[in-house]
Amino acid sequence: MKRIIFASLIIALMFSGIGYAEYTEQTKNNGVKHQIKSESQITSQPAQVSLEKGKELMSNIEVLLPTYLPKNYKMENVIYNEPPAEFKNGVKLNIEAHKAITIRYRNQNDPSNWIDYTTKAAQVIIGDNDTQDLMIQGVEGQILEYPDKEIIALSWYKNKTNHFIISKGNITKEEILKFAESLK
Structure with missing residues (x-):
């Protein structure tokens, strides 16, 4: 299966609430919950926050907003997520690099149509053989x-x-590229 499906699943789970049982650790002051499943596996339940709170939590980077939305699309919610500071096995993560904010825009006439815009400090590359390179906002990107x-x-x-x-x-594709180019 293509790797993007994995990313889609992660993003879908961010919004679903499926599979979140008892959470044994909660991060401080931001509402993200982590369930420790084993020494190296933790499931996170991101927190829904206001746009202002999301920008505050992501103070290490600039959170951009689109000046263009496809017809009938509106911002639906803002989700903040961050990894736990440390796994049971002692592995520590750089929270500043891996915390992320996702803003979902949904078509008001057809709720099955949506756009998720996620931003974080750590670089993410779409690792798939069918990926194509293109220029987005003056830099090389992937589609x-x-x-x-x-x-x-x-x-x-x-x-x-x-x-x-x-x-x-x-x-x-043209609408998504126009959305991406309009982020400011």
């Missing part, structure tokens, strides 16, 4: 399309910030 599944993913790294967009539904 991956699954027309039969109505999925488009974009990723680019600019100003020490990773930008990742995934869309689901009958959104055209």
